Structures are given as structure tokens and as C-alpha cells.
Amino acid sequence: MTKTPRFWRENKNRYNLIGVKCGSCNAVYFPSRIICPDCGRKSMGKMDKFKFSGRGTVYSNTVVHEAHEQYEMQKPYAIALIELEEGARVLGQIVDCEPYEVQIGMKVKSTFRKLGQDGKSGTIYYGYKFVRERE
Amino acid sequence: MEIGIVSYGAYIPRFRILPEEIGRVWGLDGKGFGKGLMIEQKSIAGPDEDVVTISVEAARNAMKRVDVSPEKIGAIYVGSESHPYVVKPTGTIVAEAIEATPDLTVADYEFACKAGTAAIQTCMGLVGSDMIEYGLAIGSDTSQGAPGDALEFSASAGGAAFLIGSKDVIAKINTTLSYTTDTPDFWRREGQMYPSHGGRFTGEPAYFKHIVSCAKNLLGKCGTKPEDYKYAVFHQPNGKFPQRVAKMLGFSNEQIETGLLVPQIGNTYSGAVPLGLSAILDEAEPGDRIFAIAYGSGAGSDGFDIAVTDAITRFNRKAAPTVREIMANMKAIDYATYAKYRGKIKLSCEE
Numbered sequence: 232m233t234k235t236p237r238f239w240r241e242n243k244n245r246y247n248l249i250g251v252k253c254g255s256c257n258a259v260y261f262p263s264r265i266i267c268p269d270c271g272r273k274s275m276g277k278m279d280k281f282k283f284s285g286r287g288t289v290y291s292n293t294v295v296h297e298a299h300e301q302y303e304m305q306k307p308y309a310i311a312l313i314e315l316e317e318g319a320r321v322l323g324q325i326v327d328c329e330p331y332e333v334q335i336g337m338k339v340k341s342t343f344r345k346l347g348q349d350g351k352s353g354t355i356y357y358g359y360k361f362v363r364e365r366e
Numbered sequence: 367m368e369i370g371i372v373s374y375g376a377y378i379p380r381f382r383i384l385p386e387e388i389g390r391v392w393g394l395d396g397k398g399f400g401k402g403l404m405i406e407q408k409s410i411a412g413p414d415e416d417v418v419t420i421s422v423e424a425a426r427n428a429m430k431r432v433d434v435s436p437e438k439i440g441a442i443y444v445g446s447e448s449h450p451y452v453v454k455p456t457g458t459i460v461a462e463a464i465e466a467t468p469d470l471t472v473a474d475y476e477f478a479c480k481a482g483t484a485a486i487q488t489c490m491g492l493v494g495s496d497m498i499e500y501g502l503a504i505g506s507d508t509s510q511g512a513p514g515d516a517l518e519f520s521a522s523a524g525g526a527a528f529l530i531g532s533k534d535v536i537a538k539i540n541t542t543l544s545y546t547t548d549t550p551d552f553w554r555r556e557g558q559m560y561p562s563h564g565g566r567f568t569g570e571p572a573y574f575k576h577i578v579s580c581a582k583n584l585l586g587k588c589g590t591k592p593e594d595y596k597y598a599v600f601h602q603p604n605g606k607f608p609q610r611v612a613k614m615l616g617f618s619n620e621q622i623e624t625g626l627l628v629p630q631i632g633n634t635y636s637g638a639v640p641l642g643l644s645a646i647l648d649e650a651e652p653g654d655r656i657f658a659i660a661y662g663s664g665a666g667s668d669g670f671d672i673a674v675t676d677a678i679t680r681f682n683r684k685a686a687p688t689v690r691e692i693m694a695n696m697k698a699i700d701y702a703t704y705a706k707y708r709g710k711i712k713l714s715c716e717e
């Protein structure tokens with residue numbers, strides 16, 4: 232079944248790392264939430280759009296050797312939990328460096344890459360991945 | 367009204383392959399090919415990179431250098447011969463990714479290696495006629511040559527984006543003109559993976575005729591001589607052609623060396639003159655004059671007479687990496703990896 236509608240709905244967020252900020256406690260979330268889990272009903276109607284800078288550090292990481300078929304060409308590749316500088320944590324692939332170079336605490340920034348496609352005749356999905364931030 | 371470049375940004379994928387590695391696979395003298403073409407290595411897009419991702423990265427680098435709201439961009443044109451979709455514009459994805467949607471016009475261009483400069487001309491027209499405040503023109507490609515073909519030694523990947531406007535112009539485009547004929551030197555038919563080239567049409571009746579004619583017309587219209595320019599950049603399908611055409615027109619090696627990137631990255635097609643011009647803007651100073659001539663097979667040339675303004679001293683060039691800084695982040699790969707990354711190997715999971 233095509234994933235086009237699901238991806239399309241989240242394009243803006245996925246292209247530009249857009250999440251939300253709770254107007255009650257200022258906590259930031261990615262992906263977006265309708266209600267802040269800490270503030271509950273106090274946050275209703277106060278979850279505002281928030282754009283992350285894309286900069287962050289590796290919180291935890293691993294190397295994938297048994298890949299999804301769309302990532303066969305890229306294995307082995309690094310996946311990491313990134314702590315964004317504004318606070319939220321996101322899962323993302325680290326590209327443009329050797330997978331075993333990735334270490335906890337490494338500074339990264341987001342980049343725009345192809346995430347997958349609906350077969351050879353379907354739509355192509357794009358979004359964020361991360362690259363090492365070079366000094 | 368002063369129309370010109372308000373900002374620019376570049377992007378080149380990280381991977382490289384050497385001509386001797388290509389020659390090793392096909393039983394050819396790769397080193398000899400590389401020497402003849404003056405190409406030491408060429409850039410290759412990664413498995414998750416295409417014209418959309420290259421265009422977005424270049425556009426974002428351009429927008430980082432200026433304080434212009436993307437909502438003020440009234441047009442985006444992306445020139446490429448390797449758009450990932452045949453039907454569905456690259457430009458709409460770029461527009462969404464830089465948050466310029468929805469109040470703008472978008473279209474993709476194709477004119478072999480000069481579609482990016484055609485995009486600059488369109489944006490100039492729209493800004494000049496006051497239809498838009500800013501236009502974004504992008505030239506970007508992930509070009510491919512058929513395995514074992516001479517083009518495989520040069521066809522590479524990269525792109526650059528130019529924000530065209532009339533406020534805080536860092537490089538004023540004094541004059542632009544084109545020279546166009548129906549010449550069958552290079553083409554790719556619908557559904558074909560690799561392009562074909564018309565042998566004897568390459569060179570004299572194509573590249574040289576169009577660039578020389580366009581350049582002479584431009585010099586005539588501007589009333590200038592080659593020595594009036596600090597920099598010159600010509601389309602660079604290999605290292606030899608731009609050097610030869612520069613000499614034919616009376617430009618020196620010193621004038622073209624800053625914008626001559628082909629020895630290190632190969633022929634980036636629609637990205638070639640835009641990247642060369644970006645490398646020049648990386649170091650240009652107020653008062654410098656730039657002469658740029660693109661060439662696209664099929665065939666045509668777009669020429670530009672550009673003057674760098676005082677605004678470049680206030681321009682935040684450091685907010686994005688220079689072309690040569692981007693080029694320095696590289697990794698050489700072997701032919702097998704290159705074939706894998708560029709879809710030259712068919713997998714059983716593919717439809």
C-alpha cells in the first residue's frame with residue numbers, strides 16, 4: 232500500500248525539523264504532540280509550532296548491518312538518537328562518515344536526504360538525516 | 367533598477383572516483399583518459415542523494431548568508447538534466463524545504479548543462495519587471511555516462527543556487543544574452559537511463575561555436591575587452607575545453623583558474639558554471655568584474671557580464687561553506703561502490 236499520504240502529511244515537519252513548544256512549561260517536542268505530557272489540559276491550545284536548528288549531539292548510537300531492503304545499498308550504516316540543542320531527542324541516520332566513527336557526544340547537524348521511495352514508479356520521500364559537524 | 371545576485375550557495379556530494387579506477391574496470395587507459403580530459407577525479411552522489419537533495423542543500427546555504435524571509439521568494443526555477451521525477455517538479459520540494467511555499471511560481475528547466483543559467487535569466491526578468499521581489503535560480507545535476515563510455519570519466523554531481531533580486535545586490539548582472547541553435551551534439555530520449563552523444567558534433571560545431579559566438583556578442587554589447595575582467599568562467603565538460611576557449615577569446619589562465627573546478631570534481635552539468643561562479647564569489651572583492659559563459663548541448667550558450675558591488679563587504683559569506691571547503695570534504699570510492707550507489711546494479715527487491 233502506498234505511503235504517500237502519510238509521508239505527505241508530515242513533509243513540512245520532516246523537511247525542516249518542525250515540532251511544537253508547550254506554551255505552559257516551554258518543553259519542546261519532536262514529532263509534534265497535541266498535548267504536553269507534563270502539563271496535560273493546561274497545555275491545550277498552547278502547543279505552538281517550533282522549528283529546531285538541526286544541531287545536536289549523539290545521545291546513543293548503533294550500526295545497522297541487517298538493513299531494510301531500501302537501505303541495502305547503504306549498509307552498514309549508523310543510526311543515532313540525537314539530542315537536539317533545544318532539548319528534544321530524535322532518531323536519525325548519520326551519513327557522510329564511517330559508521331564506526333560515530334560516538335556518543337559527537338556534534339551533528341541535520342541535512343536533507345532521500346529517505347525512501349514507493350518502489351521505482353512511486354513517490355520519493357525526503358527528510359532529515361544527520362552529518363558530523365566539522366570544526 | 368540594479369538586478370543581480372543577492373546571495374549564493376553551493377553543494378557537492380562527498381564521494382569521488384578516479385579515472386584510473388574507471389579505466390581498470392573497462393580495460394581502458396584511465397590515467398590517460400584523465401590526463402587527456404584534465405580530470406583527476408569526479409564527484410558522485412551518495413545513495414540517498416539526488417538533484418532534489420543537492421538543490422535543497424545549495425538553496426539552504428544561499429539563504430543562510432542573508433536575512434531574507436523565504437516567503438519573499440516569488441519564483442524558484444531548478445535547471446537539471448537529471449531531475450528525479452519526469453513528471454513532478456524538483457522545485458516544489460525545494461520550495462517546501464526552504465519554507466518558501468505557497469505564494470510563488472515554480473518550474474523545472476532542462477537544457478543539458480545550461481539549465482541553471484537559464485533559470486538565472488528568468489529570475490532576472492521577473493525581478494526586473496517587478497513581478498517578484500526575489501527569485502531563486504538553481505543549477506544542479508547527478509549526471510551519468512553509460513558504463514565504459516567516455517562520458518563516464520567526467521559526468522559528476524553538484525549544484526549551486528542564486529538568490530536574484532534588486533536589494534543589497536552583491537554582484538550586479540550588467541548584461542546577459544544567449545546564443546542558441548538546433549545542434550544534435552548530445553541528448554537523452556525519454557525512458558533512457560544514459561545519454562548519447564553525436565560524435566563529430568561535439569567540440570567545434572557545438573561547445574566552441576556557441577561559447578565563442580555568445581562571448582563575442584557579449585563583449586560587443588558591453589563594449590568590453592577580456593582584460594577588463596578579473597575573473598572568467600566557462601562551461602567545463604573537461605579541463606581542456608574551457609582553457610582552449612579562454613585562449614581563443616583572449617582570456618588568461620589566471621582569469622579562469624578560480625572558477626575552473628572540473629579537474630577536482632568533474633563535469634557537474636547544470637551545476638558547472640553556477641559552481642564556478644560561486645567559487646569566484648567566495649573570494650571576489652568590490653569592483654571585480656566577472657565574465658561567465660555557460661553552454662548546454664542541443665545547443666546554446668548564456669553569457670553574463672557581472673560586477674561585484676560594495677555590498678559584498680557587508681555580506682555574510684562565512685555563514686555557509688565555500689566551494690573549496692565543500693570540495694575538501696571528500697572520500698574516494700572504488701568502481702563497485704560507485705556502481706552500487708548510482709543504481710548500476712539491479713537488486714532482486716527492485717520492481
